[in-house]
Amino acid sequence: MYVESRQDHITGASLMKGSRDSLKSLRIFISAAQTLNFSRSAEELSLTQSAVSKHIFTLEQRLGTALFDRKARGLELTYAGIQYLKRIGPAVHLIDEASALVAHSDARAALNVVVSPSFAHFCLLPNLSEFFAKHPHIKLNIRPRLLYEPQAFEPFDAAIQLHTGHAGGLSTEYLCGREMALVAAPDLVQRERAFSIADLDRLVLLKRAQRGYNWSEWRAVMAPNWSGPPADAPEYEGFSMLLPAVTHGLGAAIAPLCMTLDALDQGTVVRPLGEAVIGRYAYYLMKPAARRYDPHVEAFSDWVMYSARQLQQRVNDFISR
Structure with a gap:
């Protein structure tokens, strides 16, 4: 009893x-x-x-x-x-x-979406008007967050995060970002004649001060015997800062092709080694179990997945050129 x-x-x-x-x-x-x-x-x-x-x-x-x-x-x-x-x-x-x-059942539905800041900048926001055109009754509250930050305990309906795809209590679907490459400004590559692994020591090598897309993972595939960038190499916090630094010729970095595709097509950055290394981390759509069957969450999820498939196809086409 x-x-x-x-x-x-x-x-x-x-x-x-x-x-x-x-x-x-x-x-x-x-x-x-x-x-x-x-x-x-x-x-x-x-x-x-x-x-x-x-x-x-x-x-x-x-x-x-x-x-x-x-x-x-x-x-x-x-x-x-x-x-x-x-x-x-x-x-x-x-x-x-x-x-x-309940009080305003005819009002626009509001979804709280937690997004990696870099993904939001390069991949989500440029195309978001398409979603609103199809779903004008849905409002999105975009929160630039990383799930391992202290604010991550705030509730969310969906998240797009750099992850391995295995997250307890969340469903995960791959979006893009497995393919990474060394990128640099074309003028920097030409000036330093950096066309092989042996030439990389002539470049300033930039690090990303977050998990994923690191030099050690890239080096394990491309240059196991190369020492890699020096311990005191410059660090940038996230791709929203790192990629502009690369574009402006401040150094070379490892970056996902899905975020550099436009810059590569425009010629503002190049792949001096022409590689595409498959990494452990990528961008995933993540949803709490309680939100999986919400029709508004599903509408957003369907649109994100469709957009990601298009972006991934562009990456595949670029690699196969």
């Missing part, structure tokens, strides 16, 4: 009692956790500081634990507060989203 424990009573019945006030307290907690300042939260929420403090104190009493450390230099979240914010933030967001959907 199940007997309700004291903790069950605290976290269950007491939080349900006065649910409207409880939800208000949760919103106040989220604001205070983000600002770490009760006065600023009070101003944001059009409340008095004493009202904010009272709601936070009441919430802590109900939970039986402190959510904030009150220190002379200001507020800090406790470990319990950090864990609570990670779970309560998405929950309140879903409540607001559900309320808006």
Whole structure:
């Protein structure tokens, strides 16, 4: 026989009692956790500081634990507060989203899409008008995120991420990006006469300060006996910075062909070695299990997959020239 424990009573019945006030307290907690300042939260929420403090104190009493450390230099979240914010933030967001959907059923559906910033810049945004032309009733909230960033616990309906394709709790579908190559500005290649592995040491070799498309993976296929770029080689944070650096002749880098295809076709960058190395990482469409059969998510997924197939075909055609 199940007997309700004291903790069950605290976290269950007491939080349900006065649910409207409880939800208000949760919103106040989220604001205070983000600002770490009760006065600023009070101003944001059009409340008095004493009202904010009272709601936070009441919430802590109900939970039986402190959510904030009150220190002379200001507020800090406790470990319990950090864990609570990670779970309560998405929950309140879903409540607001559900309320808006039911209250305004004729309004445009809004999808939260978490996208690798580089993919958004080079592959998604240039073609997104096509999606809106086909689905004017769907609004997309594009969040430039990497799933291993702290913000990744926020809820999302779909994600496009650089990944290996194996993610717990998410369905994954390959989009593009397995093929990578050494790319550089044509003037740099001609000036340094860099046409072989032995010539690479004459170039400035640029690194990407994120996972995937690294020199060691490329070197394992193309030049196992080559030492690779020096340890102090310049690093750039993401392709949205790395590829412009390559285009402007600042050095050579390893990049996915799906992101450099236009530049290669236009001749602003070249593949001096003419290779296409298959890498471990690529860009995948990822969906939480609970969102897999949502018709709006499926509409976005179908369009992304169609666009990716077209892009992949262009990559295949380029390689086979």
